[in-house]
Amino acid sequence: MEIVKLNVNGVVRETPVENNWTLLRALREGLGLTGTKCGCETGDCGACMVIIDGEAVRSCLVRAVKLEGKEIRTIEGVGDGEHLSPIQEAFIEAGAVQCGFCIPGMIMSAKALLDRNPNPTEDEVRTAIDHNLCRCTGYENIVKAILLAAEKLGKERYDG
Amino acid sequence: MKEDAYPIHEGGNIIMPSETVGGDPDKAIKEADHVITREYFMPAVNHCPIETHASISEFDATGKLTVWTPTQDAFGQRINLHRIFGLPMSKIRVISPVMGGGFGGKIDLVTEPVTALLAMKTGRPVKIVYGRQEEFASARTRHAAKVKLTMGFMNDGTITGADETMILNAGAQTSATMSVCWAAGGKFFKLLKTRNMRFKGIPVYTNTPVASAMRGFGSPQQFFPVSSMINEIADILGMDASEVFLKNLADPYEKACCDGESFGNFKLKDCVVRGKELIGWDEAVKEMKESAERNDRVRIGVGMACGSHGTSMFPFMPDVTGITMKMNEDGTIVFTTGTSDMGNGSVTTQCMMISEVLGIPLENITYIKTDTDAAMSDLGAYASRGTYTSGHAALKTAEIMREKIADIAVKLLEADRNELIFSENKVRAGEKSVDMSQIAEYARETLQEDLSCSYMFHSTEGPMSSGAHFAKVSVDTETGEVKILDYAAVHDVGKVVNPMGVSGQLEGGISMGLGYALTEEMKIAENGRCTSSNFKAYHMFNAAEMPPIKTDFIDSKEETGPFGAKSVGECAVVPVAPAVINAISNAVGCQIRRLPARPEDVKCAFSQK
Numbered sequence: 207m208e209i210v211k212l213n214v215n216g217v218v219r220e221t222p223v224e225n226n227w228t229l230l231r232a233l234r235e236g237l238g239l240t241g242t243k244c245g246c247e248t249g250d251c252g253a254c255m256v257i258i259d260g261e262a263v264r265s266c267l268v269r270a271v272k273l274e275g276k277e278i279r280t281i282e283g284v285g286d287g288e289h290l291s292p293i294q295e296a297f298i299e300a301g302a303v304q305c306g307f308c309i310p311g312m313i314m315s316a317k318a319l320l321d322r323n324p325n326p327t328e329d330e331v332r333t334a335i336d337h338n339l340c341r342c343t344g345y346e347n348i349v350k351a352i353l354l355a356a357e358k359l360g361k362e363r364y365d366g
Numbered sequence: 367m368k369e370d371a372y373p374i375h376e377g378g379n380i381i382m383p384s385e386t387v388g389g390d391p392d393k394a395i396k397e398a399d400h401v402i403t404r405e406y407f408m409p410a411v412n413h414c415p416i417e418t419h420a421s422i423s424e425f426d427a428t429g430k431l432t433v434w435t436p437t438q439d440a441f442g443q444r445i446n447l448h449r450i451f452g453l454p455m456s457k458i459r460v461i462s463p464v465m466g467g468g469f470g471g472k473i474d475l476v477t478e479p480v481t482a483l484l485a486m487k488t489g490r491p492v493k494i495v496y497g498r499q500e501e502f503a504s505a506r507t508r509h510a511a512k513v514k515l516t517m518g519f520m521n522d523g524t525i526t527g528a529d530e531t532m533i534l535n536a537g538a539q540t541s542a543t544m545s546v547c548w549a550a551g552g553k554f555f556k557l558l559k560t561r562n563m564r565f566k567g568i569p570v571y572t573n574t575p576v577a578s579a580m581r582g583f584g585s586p587q588q589f590f591p592v593s594s595m596i597n598e599i600a601d602i603l604g605m606d607a608s609e610v611f612l613k614n615l616a617d618p619y620e621k622a623c624c625d626g627e628s629f630g631n632f633k634l635k636d637c638v639v640r641g642k643e644l645i646g647w648d649e650a651v652k653e654m655k656e657s658a659e660r661n662d663r664v665r666i667g668v669g670m671a672c673g674s675h676g677t678s679m680f681p682f683m684p685d686v687t688g689i690t691m692k693m694n695e696d697g698t699i700v701f702t703t704g705t706s707d708m709g710n711g712s713v714t715t716q717c718m719m720i721s722e723v724l725g726i727p728l729e730n731i732t733y734i735k736t737d738t739d740a741a742m743s744d745l746g747a748y749a750s751r752g753t754y755t756s757g758h759a760a761l762k763t764a765e766i767m768r769e770k771i772a773d774i775a776v777k778l779l780e781a782d783r784n785e786l787i788f789s790e791n792k793v794r795a796g797e798k799s800v801d802m803s804q805i806a807e808y809a810r811e812t813l814q815e816d817l818s819c820s821y822m823f824h825s826t827e828g829p830m831s832s833g834a835h836f837a838k839v840s841v842d843t844e845t846g847e848v849k850i851l852d853y854a855a856v857h858d859v860g861k862v863v864n865p866m867g868v869s870g871q872l873e874g875g876i877s878m879g880l881g882y883a884l885t886e887e888m889k890i891a892e893n894g895r896c897t898s899s900n901f902k903a904y905h906m907f908n909a910a911e912m913p914p915i916k917t918d919f920i921d922s923k924e925e926t927g928p929f930g931a932k933s934v935g936e937c938a939v940v941p942v943a944p945a946v947i948n949a950i951s952n953a954v955g956c957q958i959r960r961l962p963a964r965p966e967d968v969k970c971a972f973s974q975k
């Protein structure tokens with residue numbers, strides 16, 4: 207085991223990892239951040255999606271030891287701890303959550319998209335989550351939720 | 367099945383054939399104007415919940431086994447653990463905390479006996495989480511099926527007789543195979559008006575992964591052949607497919623020709639009529655014909671399919687759900703339910719129904735769920751019984767609680783029982799009202815009791831839920847590439863009690879069905895091993911691949927259901943594959959009878975027309 211310093215949700219924390227551990231494993235087993243889910247470990251489902259330096263990244267595909275100095279955001283860092291973020295609220299309002307297992311990953315993909323493109327089209331939304339599989343919803347309400355989130359965030363910016 | 371086949375278990379590879387007959391199918395088929403016989407093949411597919419199977423077991427110093435597992439059937443699992451380990455049920459507790467999708471795959475014991483045994487042997491808590499490859503290889507599958515179907519029909523499109531043989535691949539163990547076989551057979555008799563039918567089911571052992579319940583429980587394997595054949599009949603007779611469906615679909619309160627069981631208020635024909643409007647059927651058919659006449663490389667195709675499904679386990683098993691409920695000192699409610707929620711919203715529906723009956727807002731209602739020590743039993747989250755049975759249990763229990771609240775309200779309000787209105791966390795009578803907290807206070811201070819009640823509901827009917835699906839596709843006849851341009855689905859779910867929930871279920875069912883139609887298949891090697899090991903190779907639909915979907919629910923009411931509701935969960939997936947395959951078949955001019963239809967299969971069908 208070696209110690210790695212990871213900047214997760216704005217806090218730099220140390221955690222012991224094996225050299226070959228993925229970020230997913232370091233988050234869940236090292237840091238106890240179990241909001242990031244594991245659905246495959248082969249990069250195919252997107253349940254493990256996090257944001258690294260602004261990009262949506264499947265955390266099962268990157269090694270933890272390579273990430274010192276990078277800014278990592280996980281689902282635990284999307285709301286402020288007390289309030290849900292507008293994206294999370296939109297997911298609830300649009301009925302986008304069934305079993306919920308894919309949702310943390312969906313929200314991270316949505317956040318990465320909306321951070322760089324505040325007014326996406328429906329096609330852009332669908333492309334942004336095409337690495338996130340959902341077996342429950344057929345994606346309809348998830349897409350609606352992300353468009354609704356864009357609206358909410360836009361209004362928030364406008365209201366200042 | 368062959369004489370000299372290697373026996374997987376003693377007694378041969380055929381588990382137990384079943385046969386059901388209504389009327390005189392042989393005579394009807396013989397006397398029909400036309401007779402066709404076709405064979406259909408459907409592969410094994412995987413449930414693919416994004417959360418794989420997992421469980422944690424603990425065996426404590428008192429000799430008590432506790433198993434935490436995302437299961438659809440906590441009470442069934444307890445019975446089976448009791449059988450395996452010989453522990454009294456008081457020493458086994460199964461808790462299903464939350465579930466990351468089930469779809470039928472989380473009914474059987476899979477990892478649980480292993481963690482339980484290891485916990486008992488080591489005295490330590492033990493956890494197993496399946497990887498995705500293990501999920502494919504050794505969780506459960508939908509049964510692969512080979513179906514031979516014969517229909518006799520008249521020149522006007524009336525189907526007078528039908529005879530079907532279905533071979534179901536159970537894999538290496540029986541699991542729910544016999545039930546799936548009977549269910550598939552039962553549903554054969556619950557779609558059409560046809561009075562002369564025979565179903566033969568032949569479930570067999572093979573050396574492949576174990577098959578069990580999966581969303582639809584025999585219906586997908588039943589209605590792919592039936593809907594495909596109706597499409598072909600229309601083609602043979604030069605009739606519009608929707609007309610042939612409408613001619614043959616059952617009417618409300620039809621009785622099955624094999625056993626006289628009622629379909630309930632079965633409004634599938636209304637679904638067809640509405641669905642045709644949604645997809646723009648007539649224009650789409652015109653486009654299809656024109657693209658064929660022009661000999662376009664990219665052809666338009668339009669197709670439809672129908673399916674039905676039950677709403678509970680009635681009359682096959684005691685279809686029960688028990689609820690206990692109490693009012694807290696501040697007038698809020700907590701109830702204990704045996705119902706599992708795999709993300710389909712069964713427990714949410716229970717909360718909504720309780721809220722509706724008591725006039726207590728949702729945020730004041732909480733629950734303890736799916737804990738075999740705490741809750742009365744529930745048959746399990748399968749058979750699309752969540753709303754119809756488990757919802758009904760919540761409704762009935764809430765009605766008992768309402769009477770208890772009313773007993774107090776009449777005293778406090780000095781009002782007549784019939785005047786009472788329950789809304790906004792209050793009981794009102796005319797201008798006067800009392801808050802639920804005052805009711806609770808009176809119960810505690812004056813009566814010195816907690817308002818509490820429990821009730822176990824059992825269903826006494828099993829009405830059919832149904833749906834009609836429509837697909838419009840374009841097919842590149844040179845590459846076989848299919849694009850779904852439009853998709854419409856209309857269901858009869860009785861009264862819609864949770865609009866967002868019901869359309870979410872339907873959309874999810876459609877995405878799963880599209881995979882069944884076009885991409886998903888468990889690849890099995892010669893030696894019986896599953897070689898599908900990851901999502902990439904298996905290919906479920908993603909968001910960018912989904913077609914535009916229109917859904918609707920017809921205005922219907924099932925007298926025997928809670929607030930008039932029936933079911934949707936499983937039925938949602940049933941008509942999808944045949945609707946898409948019929949659309950493709952109509953585009954290429956050749957009926958495809960094998961799932962999934964990959965581009966090479968579509969290309970091949972076109973070349974064979």
Ligand code: FES
Pocket residue numbers: 243244245246247248249250251252253254255264265266267
């Ligand atoms: S767990 Fe990383 S993509 Fe599935």
Ligand code: FES
Pocket residue numbers: 302303304305306307308309339340341342343416466467709
């Ligand atoms: S909500 Fe269940 S996998 Fe997406």
